[in-house]
Amino acid sequence: MQLTRRDTLALGLGAAALTLLPFRASASLADDKIAEFTGGAPVGEGGVTLTAPEIAENGNTVPIGVEAPGAVSIMVLAAGNPRPEVATFNFGPLAGAHSASTRIRLAGTQDVIAVAKMADGSFAKASATVKVTIGGCGG
Numbered sequence: 001m002q003l004t005r006r007d008t009l010a011l012g013l014g015a016a017a018l019t020l021l022p023f024r025a026s027a028s029l030a031d032d033k034i035a036e037f038t039g040g041a042p043v044g045e046g047g048v049t050l051t052a053p054e055i056a057e058n059g060n061t062v063p064i065g066v067e068a069p070g071a072v073s074i075m076v077l078a079a080g081n082p083r084p085e086v087a088t089f090n091f092g093p094l095a096g097a098h099s100a101s102t103r104i105r106l107a108g109t110q111d112v113i114a115v116a117k118m119a120d121g122s123f124a125k126a127s128a129t130v131k132v133t134i135g136g137c138g139g
Contacts, residue, residue, distance in 0.1 A: 029084050030113060033084055034125075037075050037088075041123055043123045044122065044124050044125070045124065046124060046126075047069075047118065048066065048116045048125060049068070050065075050112065050114045050127065051101075052065075052128040056133070059106040059107065059108065060134075062103060062105070062130060063101065063103050064101065067097075068098050068099075068116035068124065071116040072118065072119055073088060073117045074089045074091075075087070076088070076114050077112070077115070078110060078112055080107055086104050086112075087100075087104075107132075109131045110129070111128070112127065113127045
């Protein structure tokens with residue numbers, strides 16, 4: 001079989017498109033998880049502080065912190081991971097602080113999103129982009 005330049009170009013563009021599809025699917029998975037957490041309610045900006053490094057040298061252990069005064073629960077998502085849900089922190093009425101910190105695994109450069117459910121039933125969101133030099137989820 002003889003390939004023309006047009007065939008080679010079409011194969012290359014098709015391969016490039018296939019490499020981008022999983023990331024778009026992951027982003028929609030993160031949106032689905034947010035909608036599931038909020039029950040479709042609108043999500044406002046502000047009221048949540050997400051602390052994450054701008055650049056992570058290793059995606060296997062990326063330290064993050066999240067704080068939302070008055071929150072009942074906080075969900076953390078990594079939009080570019082194959083499974084975007086990272087953690088959900090629930091706070092009882094006797095919680096001294098409505099904050100949490102942990103280390104997460106990131107597959108590559110992506111957005112980390114924190115959505116908080118407040119005591120009054122409203123939702124707030126914060127996000128941060130983390131640039132990963134060495135991927136953690138098989139990257």
